[in-house]
Ligand SMILES: O=c1ccn([C@@H]2O[C@H](COP(=O)(O)OP(=O)(O)O[C@H]3O[C@H](CO)[C@@H](O)[C@H](O)[C@H]3O)[C@@H](O)[C@H]2O)c(=O)[nH]1
């Protein structure tokens with residue numbers, strides 16, 4: 045067909061403002077280049093700027109962010125929008141509409157309640173499409189008789205529901221959603237309420253029976269005896285060990301498949317594929333492939349629609365929309381799948397977990413479509429069966445005969461198609477069907493179709509086509525994102541990697557788009573760096589950014605401002621709120637510092653061959669309290685998790701750094717600290733603002749608060765982190781006095797408050813004679829302000845000690861050298877005065893937090909002090925052992941080997957811990 049008389053079934057338009065956007069983007073890019081230039085040209089040479097690696101780390105992070113930003117531009121470079129002409133489709137193809145098989149997947153009745161599942165099934169059965177051309181398949185990976193029972197009830201209810209929907213043009217066609225919606229009230233008002241209340245009653249009855257069975261956890265004898273197919277469950281021993289359960293509940297080849305008004309009903313099939321412990325079941329991909337095979341023997345629809353069990357159809361016309369793409373005479377042939385956005389029913393106004401994926405759906409995917417294809421994201425996607433099964437792209441009209449193959453089946457043969465051993469020595473999971481071995485089976489499968497030359501289309505209609513459920517707790521959100529980012533990273537490392545396999549098979553633009561998602565996880569490293577190092581440096585007074593008065597400030601200011609202004613505009617334009625955007629920024633940070641970090645760790649562990657990735661199913665139900673707090677947009681912690689430990693650690697670290705700096709500024713009596721480091725201080729302040737829900741979570745009292753253990757946990761690593769990093773940062777900043785001593789030498793040190801702890805140390809570094817080494821050491825006497833003797837050491841080569849000053853005032857440290865040689869001594873003294881706050885400042889101003897800061901800072905000083913001593917010691921050692929220093933080298937070598945060993949062990953332990961804590965609902 046085609047040619048002159050060709051009237052398209054769909055239309056594609058380009059987004060407006062592309063040129064303006066590109067110019068704007070180029071200015072940001074220029075700014076980014078200047079930031080890089082600043083980093084490269086301003087490498088500090090003086091030690092007060094801290095160790096050099098700090099600077100190069102920032103350079104690396106900024107290079108990463110800049111380049112990553114360039115990738116994200118590919119998703120925005122040219123947006124396209126699609127429109128369909130369903131009336132033309134109906135006119136042209138009313139009689140030749142293809143068969144459509146709809147796959148619904150469920151896996152756990154506890155977190156995916158049967159009522160929700162059958163509502164999705166019912167919404168699919170009620171599509172505005174010839175019922176004899178539609179088949180609905182439910183895959184139940186839990187093999188639950190209750191889910192089966194629910195479907196059985198639904199098959200009866202459908203006989204009334206489908207004609208009702210047709211008669212009143214009901215929308216949406218999930219009964220639960222419809223009864224909640226304003227349109228059902230509308231129907232009541234239109235005095236049709238007799239039929240409405242009748243159907244509502246039927247629904248309520250069904251709901252009661254199903255929920256009763258669900259609560260009881262079993263099916264009553266009565267029902268079992270009425271339906272002989274329940275005997276299949278006699279062989280059920282566990283969710284992971286059972287036969288195939290397969291039942292065609294509505295069979296269009298038999299006569300009884302009629303609705304209440306005598307019209308045909310769509311085919312309805314329940315399938316729980318066989319599961320055995322010795323066979324890996326490959327999660328959703330395994331279920332989908334079993335469905336593809338089973339359905340090919342029953343209905344063999346040319347089009348396959350896949351939805352998750354929570355994603356009910358919200359628009360009865362979607363099938364026709366999708367067909368407008370596949371059946372377009374000119375451009376339909378190369379289209380392999382049509383992806384609809386995933387929209388969600390339970391998002392709150394300002395969505396605190398930013399789970400609606402707003403910008404992805406409204407902007408990025410339109411951009412991907414513009415680059416030649418969109419991701420397959422599991423739910424809400426229509427596929428051409430032949431291509432999903434691994435065929436090369438071919439003309440739509442060429443194999444219209446394939447549906448005739450279906451419809452010939454014997455129950456036992458069908459069951460074999462869903463058995464564990466069926467796939468042995470076949471190409472399933474590799475060349476055929478959905479790909480195995482990746483937590484995002486959808487994305488990798490879509491990518492492989494793209495490589496085979498299949499095009500994909502993104503269709504985002506005004507009325508949402510599908511509505512699902514987003515996670516309602518922070519942890520679930522983070523776990524979901526861990527699965528996604530880990531899966532995407534694995535794609536990058538797999539043989540389908542867009543980075544190398546994509547070259548030549550996809551446009552460079554689309555490759556960049558795929559890379560933005562594949563590189564989600566590695567973002568954790570630069571983000572962690574940027575949230576830790578500048579704040580610590582702020583505390584230490586190390587400036588890392590240009591001053592406000594410097595011209596180099598301009599690119600920083602411009603890039604930060606315009607990038608965020610644009611991101612806010614984009615978010616609002618996608619239908620979000622300002623607060624929603626702010627929440628989105630928070631989740632951006634949280635995902636990067638926890639989900640993505642664990643995704644990277646897990647991927648590395650997996651590469652090392654330690655483990656297989658699991659698929660943690662997202663819960664679709666929430667307890668009452670959780671649901672209430674979710675509605676109120678209160679951040680839900682409640683559980684303990686290593687993810688929370690990290691988040692809390694970072695939140696406290698930034699708070700400590702900021703307040704510590706402020707205290708320092710106050711003590712030194714000038715605002716200079718913030719003045720010369722305004723960008724750094726701002727970064728730290730923004731991090732604190734964004735972390736407010738965590739501080740609140742720590743102080744809250746309700747069930748959703750941050751568990752105490754997490755707070756405690758986070759203090760230990762947080763403390764360690766600060767101390768260790770502080771140590772690194774101070775590597776070159778350690779000071780002390782080094783002097784030569786002939787006979788006697790005294791030093792004075794003022795102790796300002798009584799009760800302060802004085803730390804002191806000394807090391808005899810070297811003796812004047814090169815051929816003789818003094819082992820006698822020196823004497824040291826410490827005297828208080830009134831001349832009283834406090835400490836007294838004899839013939840010491842090195843010593844480290846502390847004492848509490850009972851009187852304030854000048855303390856004297858007198859060294860005596862009894863050897864005939866000059867000796868070099870390294871001496872350090874430090875007064876810790878925070879005990880003072882404990883004793884005297886009973887002032888309410890000093891709340892526990894400040895105290896913590898004090899202690900932390902004190903610890904930092906102590907560490908520095910300790911380190912100085914160690915350094916001096918080492919130096920002395922080095923001199924002493926000069927001749928036989930090989931041993932020291934060996935020791936160091938063994939030490940590092942031990943250290944590496946310990947780290948590997950820790951990764952392993954962390955992994956175990958993680959497995960235990962995250963494995964809440966593994967299937
Ligand atoms: O062993 C399993 C595990 C999961 N599922 C089903 O897979 C679907 C998706 O699971 P869910 O926990 O809701 O994950 P989401 O993160 O919400 O799902 C998105 O991401 C997944 C890939 O990570 C895709 O499979 C989904 O289609 C996509 O909607 C659900 O219907 C499950 O019942 C199975 O059938 N078998």
Ligand SMILES: [Mn+2]
Pocket residue numbers: 352354512513662
């Ligand atoms: Mn889901």
